[in-house]
Each structure stands twice: as C-alpha cells, then as structure tokens.
Amino acid sequence: MQISELSDRSGLTVQTIKFYIRENLLPKGTSAGATRADYDQSHLERLRLIRALREVGDLPVAAIKKILASVEDPDVGLHELFGTTQYAIGPHVTPPDDPHWRAAREDVDALVGELGWHVSEHAPARDLLAQTFVALRRLGFPITLTDLRPYVSAATEVAEHEIGRVGGDAPRARTVHSMLVSTVLYEQVLTALHRLAQENASARRFGTD
Amino acid sequence: MQISELSDRSGLTVQTIKFYIRENLLPKGTSAGATRADYDQSHLERLRLIRALREVGDLPVAAIKKILASVEDPDVGLHELFGTTQYAIGPHVTPPDDPHWRAAREDVDALVGELGWHVSEHAPARDLLAQTFVALRRLGFPITLTDLRPYVSAATEVAEHEIGRVGGDAPRARTVHSMLVSTVLYEQVLTALHRLAQENASARRFGTD
Numbered sequence: 001m002q003i004s005e006l007s008d009r010s011g012l013t014v015q016t017i018k019f020y021i022r023e024n025l026l027p028k029g030t031s032a033g034a035t036r037a038d039y040d041q042s043h044l045e046r047l048r049l050i051r052a053l054r055e056v057g058d059l060p061v062a063a064i065k066k067i068l069a070s071v072e073d074p075d076v077g078l079h080e081l082f083g084t085t086q087y088a089i090g091p092h093v094t095p096p097d098d099p100h101w102r103a104a105r106e107d108v109d110a111l112v113g114e115l116g117w118h119v120s121e122h123a124p125a126r127d128l129l130a131q132t133f134v135a136l137r138r139l140g141f142p143i144t145l146t147d148l149r150p151y152v153s154a155a156t157e158v159a160e161h162e163i164g165r166v167g168g169d170a171p172r173a174r175t176v177h178s179m180l181v182s183t184v185l186y187e188q189v190l191t192a193l194h195r196l197a198q199e200n201a202s203a204r205r206f207g208t209d
Numbered sequence: 210m211q212i213s214e215l216s217d218r219s220g221l222t223v224q225t226i227k228f229y230i231r232e233n234l235l236p237k238g239t240s241a242g243a244t245r246a247d248y249d250q251s252h253l254e255r256l257r258l259i260r261a262l263r264e265v266g267d268l269p270v271a272a273i274k275k276i277l278a279s280v281e282d283p284d285v286g287l288h289e290l291f292g293t294t295q296y297a298i299g300p301h302v303t304p305p306d307d308p309h310w311r312a313a314r315e316d317v318d319a320l321v322g323e324l325g326w327h328v329s330e331h332a333p334a335r336d337l338l339a340q341t342f343v344a345l346r347r348l349g350f351p352i353t354l355t356d357l358r359p360y361v362s363a364a365t366e367v368a369e370h371e372i373g374r375v376g377g378d379a380p381r382a383r384t385v386h387s388m389l390v391s392t393v394l395y396e397q398v399l400t401a402l403h404r405l406a407q408e409n410a411s412a413r414r415f416g417t418d
Contacts, residue, residue, distance in 0.1 A: 154363035159406035197368035
C-alpha cells in the first residue's frame with residue numbers, strides 16, 4: 001500500500017509516519033519508483049503499536065525506540081523485554097537525598113523481601129511506592145503491612161492473570177505485542193476500573209440520592 | 210511560628226509558601242508586626258496536603274485550589290468532594306469524534322450498567338477505560354467481559370476497603386484528608402504494587418535465573 005493508505009488505516013497523518021521513519025521507529029517502505037514506496041501489513045501493525053504506546057502509555061519517542069529495538073532483537077528474552085517496557089512507563093520519581101525517603105525505601109525493600117517477590121532492586125516501582133510512603137507519613141497516615149494487604153492481594157491476582165495470558169508458545173511477535181499490551185494498556189484498565197469502583201463505593205456510602 | 214520555621218517543617222521553600230499564599234491555596238498568617246506573620250499547625254497541615262497532591266498526584270495548582278475550596282465548604286458532602294478530587298487527577302482523555310471511540314464508550318457504559326455501579330456519566334474514568342478498549346481493538350486484542358473480570362474484582366475489593374477506611378464519624382477535616390489520601394496516594398500504591406507483582410510473575414514465568 002502507499003503511504004496515504006497507511007495513513008488512513010493507522011489513523012496517523014503522513015507527516016507523523018514520515019517522522020517515525022526518520023526516527024527509525026518504522027522501517028522504510030520498499031522503493032517502488034523514484035518518489036513512491038510500498039508498505040505492508042507489518043508497517044501497519046508497527047504503527048498501531050506505536051500509537052497505543054504513545055496515546056495510552058504516554059511514552060516518549062525515545063522510550064518507544066528502546067522498546068522496539070528490544071522487540072526486534074531475538075536475543076532479548078521475554079522477561080528482559082518486560083522490564084524494558086515497564087521501566088519506560090512513567091511517572092519516574094527522582095529520590096531526594098533525605099532520611100525520610102531512605103527509611104521509606106527500606107520499608108519497600110523489606111516488604112518486597114517479605115513477600116518473596118523477584119524484583120530488581122533498580123525497579124522504578126520501588127521508588128514510586130516509597131514516594132507514597134513518604135507522603136502518607138508526612139500527612140500523619142503511617143502505613144502498615146495490614147493497610148497494604150488488600151493492594152498486595154489485588155495486584156498479585158491481576159499480575160498472575162496477566163502473565164498467564166501472555167502465551168509463551170505463540171510466535172514471538174505476537175507474544176511480544178501481548179506483553180506490551182498487558183504492561184501498558186491493562187495498567188490503565190486497572191486504574192480506570194479502580195476509579196469507577198471508588199465512585200460507586202463512595203456513592204453507596206456517602207451519596208445522598 | 211515564623212515563615213522560616215514553616216518552611217523547615219513543611220520542606221517547602223519560603224518562595225513556594227509565598228506563592229501558595231498569593232494563589233489563595235494557603236491562608237495568610239496572623240499579622241505580628243509590620244513585616245512578620247505568625248503561622249500555626251493548620252498552615253503546616255495544609256502545606257503538607259498541597260505538597261502530597263502536587264508531588265504524588267501531580268495535580269496542577271488550579272485543581273488543588275478547586276479541591277481545597279470544596280474542603281473548606283461544609284455544604285459540600287463527602288461524595289461530592291470525592292468526585293471533585295478524583296475528576297481532577299489526570300490523565301484526561303479528550304474523546305475524538307470517531308465511530309470506534311463511540312462504540313468503545315458504549316461498551317464501557319454497558320459494563321458499568323451491568324455491574325450496577327453508581328457512577329456519573331461524566332466520570333472521566335469512563336473515557337479513560339474507553340481509550341484502552343479502542344487501543345486494544347486496534348491492536349487486534351478485542352476485549353471481553355471475561356478479560357475484565359480479574360480487574361473488576363481487584364478494583365472492587367480495593368475500593369470497598371478504601372471507602373470503608375474513610376471514617377465518616379471523625380472530624381470533617383480528618384475525614385476529608387483521609388479521602389484525598391485514598392483517592393490520590395493509594396491509587397499510586399496500587400499502580401506501584403501492580404508493577405512489582407508483574408515483574409515478579411514475569412521473573413517466575415520467563416526469567417532465566
């Protein structure tokens with residue numbers, strides 16, 4: 001197909017597609033004359049993936065480039081690819097050099113240890129969690145393991161389901177797409193449903209009508 | 210206390226505190242001479258709350274102003290306040306005028322209806338969820354109620370726990386703080402734990418060591 005059809009079918013402008021080609025996010029089309037290039041289904045799928053990562057995951061182009069490079073490299077295992085993707089999603093917290101912060105981070109590390117979870121010590125989610133501990137304590141809501149239990153249990157259930165859904169025996173391209181989808185898109189599914197469920201619980205408890 | 214002590218104890222610079230006063234996020238101190246003002250515990254608590262909403266919730270000043278105005282107004286019920294807070298948190302999705310989008314939004318509305326949830330039709334989380342439906346379909350992962358079940362169940366469990374934790378019989382200021390905390394801070398707790406649990410599940414399924 002020509003670039004105009006690729007644009008129609010992906011919902012992205014020709015300008016955006018050309019930008020992605022220049023940035024090496026998308027391979028060039030096959031040359032079909034001096035001013036024409038042909039694109040195929042793989043270009044369309046790649047564009048849809050980029051669009052999902054941009055729009056839903058809100059990932060910067062540099063992060064997407066890094067993810068796509070890992071996707072293309074058959075030596076990159078699924079677990080590593082998973083890390084590359086997950087660590088690229090924001091928000092990224094820069095830990096201040098501060099005793100409250102260090103104490104919170106130690107609590108997070110202790111929690112992960114107690115749960116027996118296999119999580120890299122560089123996982124940005126550790127700092128994300130530590131940030132909430134610091135803020136909660138500052139506001140006079142010290143956090144205990146009991147407070148966290150419902151979250152731990154909900155997170156575990158959902159994560160087991162997600163990793164189970166990534167079929168390890170499908171072709172690599174499909175498995176990889178499915179993993180990106182789990183990591184980026186389903187995180188937003190959980191956030192959105194959490195907010196809807198909160199509104200419902202609040203309406204039933206505090207609502208007047 | 211003087212503004213310098215308020216700065217030390219809140220961890221915010223004097224400049225930032227003065228900015229919040231100018232923006233009416235923080236009431237002025239009591240005048241104690243021509244160039245001095247006195248601040249008390251309520252100023253400190255207010256600053257800690259603003260800081261948590263800024264740093265963890267990443268809320269813009271305008272949104273915090275709106276939330277604080279509702280906090281101060283005793284006529285604003287808890288459920289309304291809950292909505293004001295939750296609707297102020299991003300990301301905010303602007304629905305395009307597009308048949309795929311409309312179909313996805315109808316599916317979300319049908320889901321909320323089936324679940325019997327009391328949720329305003331203007332809740333931004335509906336569009337947030339619709340956005341993921343559109344992206345998943347575009348990528349060839351059509352979403353079914355079965356796929357959503359683990360998320361619905363996790364979200365419900367956590368939300369019930371959260372609303373239950375907001376003690377309706379505590380003094381209003383405390384209840385309100387506790388609700389803001391649930392909405393803004395615990396959402397990040399859930400996200401962070403979800404990512405940690407995913408990494409653990411991925412390590413056990415796909416990891417090599």
